[in-house]
Structures are given as C-alpha cells and as structure tokens.
Amino acid sequence: MARRKKIYEGKAKIMYEGPEPGTMVQYFKDDATAFNAEKKAVIEGKGVLNNRLSEFFMTGLTQIGVPNHFIKRLNMREQLIRSVEIIPLEVIVRNFAAGSMCKRLGMSEGTPMPRPIVEFCYKDDALGDPLVSEEHIIAFGWASQQDLDDMISLALRVNDFMSGVMLAVGIKLVDFKIEIGRIWENDFHRLIVADEISPDSCRLWDIETGQKLDKDVFRRDLGNLTDAYTEVARRLGVLPTNVTHAPKPTLIN
Ligand code: UDP
Secondary structure: OOOOOEEEOOOOOOEEOOOOEEEEEHHHHHHHHEEEOOOOEEEOOOOHHHHHHHHHHHHHHHHHHOOEEEEEOOOEEEEEEEEEEEEOOOEEEEEEHHHHHHHOOOOOOOOOEEEEEEEEOOOOOOOOOEEHHHHHHOOOOOOOOOHHHHHHHHHHHHHHHHHHHHHOEEEEEEEEEEEEEEEEEEEEEEEEEEEEOOOOOEEEEOOOOOEOOOHHHHHOOOOHHHHHHHHHHHHHHOOOOOOOOOOOOOOOO
C-alpha cells in the first residue's frame, strides 16, 4: 500500500502529510513510554483505543465550542487533523495532587487542590520537560502574554468538560496534559487544542475503588494497560468493534 509522506515520528504517534494543505494524518502507535522514555513497551491495542478516545474527547470539545485540531477519524489508527504550529509547552491541569506535584511539594497522592492548578513544562526530552514559569515563557518568546491567557482559558475549559464527562461514568479526573498549537489565518493566529487527549495524558481514578485507569498502570506495573483503557472506552460507550489487528479473535468486554 502506498504510504503517505512521514513528517514526524514521536513516542506514541506518527504524523503524515494530509490530503490537503493545512491537514495532517495522525497515526496512533501501540508504543508506550514512561520516565522520559527510559521504560518502553508495545501494548497491543493501545493505539486503536487512544485514536477512538481522542476522537471522542475532541468531538465533544468541538460541540461545546472549544477549538481543536480534530477533523475526522479515518480508520482504526488514523485521524485527519489540522496542522498547527505546536507551542513548545506541555499545559498541565491538576485537580488532585499526583505524580511530579507530590514529589516536588511533598503532598500525598489524591490531595484535592483548592482550585484547578495550571502548570507549564517546556517540551524538551533532553532536559526532561522542566517546569517553567510564565516569566520564562514570555522572556524566551515561547508564547506571548495574550497566548498565555488563551492557553489558560483553553486548559480550564478542557478541564471542566473532561471532569464532567468522566464524573458521569464514575471516574475522577486527577490531572491531564494538553498541547496547544497556533493556526494562522492571514496575518492573525489563534490557538487550538492539538496533539491528543487520552488515558496516556490524563490521570483517571475510579471514584468508588480508586483503581487507576491510565498510564500509571504501565508506569507502576499495576496490571494490563489495554484492559484499563478498554474500561474507560467501555464506560464512555466508545469501544471499537475490533480493538487490534491481531490475527486471533480478541474478546473486548
Ligand atoms: N503528562 C503527559 N506527558 C508528559 C508529562 C506528563 O501526558 O510528558 C501527563 C501525565 O500523564 C499526568 C499529567 O500530565 O496526567 C501530570 O504529570 P506529572 O507532571 O505528574 O508528571 P509524571 O508523574 O507523569 O512524571
């Protein structure tokens, strides 16, 4: 089969040139990485689930007027997206303490935040994506003050939407990361949500049991990652009919 031109290959996704200018095809791989890619594995079916879940969340965001890159899903592992100029920041929103915030501030996991906390990390694998302040962002020209205000507003809207959607299916949205991109319209740009929204980039805990249904299952060897993501997809009603391309039949629920 003729392949599209590859633009970029990341840890969990590959970007291909899209069919029209201003578009790209985003392919979801089964590769999982953690701890700045020190831990790696191929998790069969993860890419298919994340493609579906990101479609589900981005479509919901579009329906409530939060601009994002998603155009349409093409197949089990690929979606058509708008190409953007990615801002080199990870935008993290925290509702409860977990992960690096616990380490940095000595908080116990699960401590509720007084209000959602927005953090920025500079995207640089070699540096381990360090936490940066708004001062750094402006001084080093990664984004303008207006961009910063828009990023915070987008991140909080995504947080409200995602928290509500998850609460409805008995899941607590502990924290998540989004990436934001610029699209140019004549001489002006606006910011839209890009990359992906999936259990790879969120912390999701079952409200009743506290069971982790996100990438911490892989980070901490807590069980089968595909089972955890399948449970999230099942609760949201977005289970694909055939999770993998595995030759053997796969029981999915
Ligand atoms: N996150 C992510 N990619 C990264 C770093 C963090 O998707 O490169 C997500 C992570 O899954 C969690 C949130 O951002 O939902 C906050 O992560 P944290 O800063 O606690 O870092 P970690 O514990 O993952 O090192």
